[in-house]
Amino acid sequence: MTHAAPTAPTASTVTVSTSADREARAALMRAADVGDTIMGHLVAQHGAPWVVEAIRTRTLPPDVQLTEDQEDRPRDLTARLNAWHARLSAANPAADLEAGERSGARLIIPDTPEWPSQLNQLGTSRPLGLWLHGTADLRFACLKSVAVVGARAATAYGVHAAAEFGVGLSESGWTVVSGGAFGVDGAAHRGALVADSPTVAVLACGVDVCYPSGHDTLFAEIREQGLVISECPPGVHPTRARFLIRNRLIAALSRGTVVVEAALRSGALNTATHALTLNRHLGAVPGPVTSGMSAGCHKLLRERKAVCITSPEEMIDLVGVLGDDLASHSRSPAVPRDKLNEPTRRVLDAIPARGGAGPASIAVAAGVGLDATLSALGGLAAAGYIERAAKGWCLRKQRASYPRAAESAVLEPPPVREDVDPTQDPPFPDDDLPDQAGSTAPAYRD
Amino acid sequence: MTHAAPTAPTASTVTVSTSADREARAALMRAADVGDTIMGHLVAQHGAPWVVEAIRTRTLPPDVQLTEDQEDRPRDLTARLNAWHARLSAANPAADLEAGERSGARLIIPDTPEWPSQLNQLGTSRPLGLWLHGTADLRFACLKSVAVVGARAATAYGVHAAAEFGVGLSESGWTVVSGGAFGVDGAAHRGALVADSPTVAVLACGVDVCYPSGHDTLFAEIREQGLVISECPPGVHPTRARFLIRNRLIAALSRGTVVVEAALRSGALNTATHALTLNRHLGAVPGPVTSGMSAGCHKLLRERKAVCITSPEEMIDLVGVLGDDLASHSRSPAVPRDKLNEPTRRVLDAIPARGGAGPASIAVAAGVGLDATLSALGGLAAAGYIERAAKGWCLRKQRASYPRAAESAVLEPPPVREDVDPTQDPPFPDDDLPDQAGSTAPAYRD
Structure with missing residues (x-):
């Protein structure tokens, strides 16, 4: 030979x-x-x-x-x-x-029961073996898993979002896969631990090496409930190259990767590239454009490499099985006004907030016939939208009874404006439509 | 007949x-x-x-x-x-x-010199005429214009971003087109006024009606420098329907629309739909996923209807003429380390932070031949990356001299970590790569 x-x-x-x-x-x-x-x-x-x-x-x-x-x-x-x-x-x-x-760890090799077969897609860069330390079964844990990655120096916003994804994914039965760094990685694992789910930390050093050392307790908790894994032999310390190469494992183990926070030069973008190369789904969480720590996410969105992801449900929608895991779509909240028919809405629009107007001028202003106007006025009065005034009809001055729309739950309350009647709930709480700034026809302008 | x-x-x-x-x-x-x-x-x-x-x-x-x-x-x-x-x-x-x-206003009608011909794309919903009040020429002002739209109840973030877009677009010679509401509309106009540019406010009431009344001074300034315009006759007050129909004018006047902040139920999304219907460009500014006031923007991004826009330059890149208006792409900052060749980088990765290691063990750890290792060590020492130690070579303990990368300019400083050597600038300031956590081979682990 x-x-x-x-x-x-x-x-x-x-x-x-x-x-x-x-x-x-x-x-x-x-x-x-x-x-x-x-x-x-x-x-x-x-x-x-x-x-x-x-x-x-x-x-x-x-x-x-x-x-x-x-x-x-x-x-x-x-x-x-x-x-x-x-x-x-x-x-x-x-x-x-x-x-x-x-030390309590075990080495698994390809084609054995616990080996996650999705790693075979890595071809010649498939790890030779994986050291696992923890209670979970790696293959089973990664059947439905999402990689949650992002900046080590995450902002409070990124840490909050990562924890939300950790909790949300876990509660829906999805395993979190991430690195072991501070910031997004740690927060995602903590979220999963809170939700009592297995979580997988892929290290760039031996599973017996605690890097960063401040994550000593976190890694212990992950081992209790999930797995700390590595392709490095015991005792090996991390290097830059090992981190970058480790990222392919995070991408390959999971069905999709979501980048929570990443600056333009971030290891998380390296994981994102691996995910795309491996034909995995890729999501990016937007953030304030004023934050450089979201610039990498925005770049992925801008280049249409990643899908905009604002909640764990949307990530599950992306990676999930059709029919099993579909997230409910963001919908604008419905208000009772939507149910009014077209002529009734036009009549309502023509009714002044103050002073009042008679049916004839309302009919002209609304462009609706007098009969239809009279019928609509009766219905609107019965439903509590309008009330009789000295000079005819005017809008009813009272807080609408329907609950505030979901978008009112913003971080800061919208500023109070003097020229908006505070007793009237704006039907579009968020845009520039007035409640009823005035009447439509000069005939009864007040 | x-x-x-x-x-x-x-x-x-x-x-x-x-x-x-x-x-x-x-x-x-x-x-x-x-x-x-x-x-x-x-x-x-x-x-x-x-x-x-x-x-x-x-x-x-x-x-x-x-x-x-x-x-x-x-x-x-x-x-x-x-x-x-x-x-x-x-x-x-x-x-x-x-x-x-x-009152100082003028009525322009189609096919006259000041009529913006792009409005003719509206077909049968083209306005019968437009009342203009101000010093600018509408047709000329809107030749290069961008609609900046968003929530009335904008957050401080939205107001900040809108003002930035107002200033940035104006400084590049682009006219801002918007409504007259509080929040994003007002902030965008104010930004344009600061930049001494014409700005166009499209009202849903007569140009002599000040709605909201708190924008009295703003409208006066816009008239001085730009235009307040409307398709409503003088004296007409706004209604819900007029706001929604007005939005088509904002979209039709400009080459593209950028939605700065919008909740799921927002008039700005109506403008966005008009922009798409009219084959205009559409951009959306991302924001925190925790803010309902950005949910509408994220929905546009998620449904891939809008391009992710984080700066005025990116919006100009979207609507601009190829070659004339291209924005520079977001690039990750380069660091001197990038210029090292592959074997030198490997040698650098193999050098311990503390203690020191001899050339032979460094060569084994790096997987580089001894001659190449000796040559790399000389270069790295000359460049200030490493220094001689008692037991060989170790990383030089001193702050790198290259400037911090742009992404360090985030709203909050990254948290200080005890296990990261503060005297060593992390080469990837934002991700989870360690400076040099340890050496690579067990031979000289310290």
């Missing part, structure tokens, strides 16, 4: 015992950087034990057959083989497995 | 003197409701003087030939003719023209 690849067993014919495979993968997780696609390709082609042996004995030919794109191909494959060899020599996979299991 | 329509002169053959046409249109503006498409059709077919005469003498046949859709056709055309007749009898167009002109 002079050429390793053509005669090597293909993925379908690789049959090794699971325990040998686990130990070989644990060794390769030490040898290769996370997301190393050359390594991923070799393992898929030849199986992990064969690759370990080939690196250890330096029998891996430098011109190893790769189906990678030419641009992915490293300029100096030999250097990478040397790096693998150097690291593998220092690795002790059996000790890793023992140390991990002693 | 038993059938009026077939033998009546068509629009192209109608030749009446402008002054007779003006007076006839002034009369019809009293007779018909604003936006009356039957009236618009008749005037287009037969000319205003003919229609006035026909209504006055009741010779307009009830089965007048109309090309309207059947659904637009009123159930009782006779009732409408009677309403026109009753109102026309009470009208005094000569007095209207005199009163209007005495």
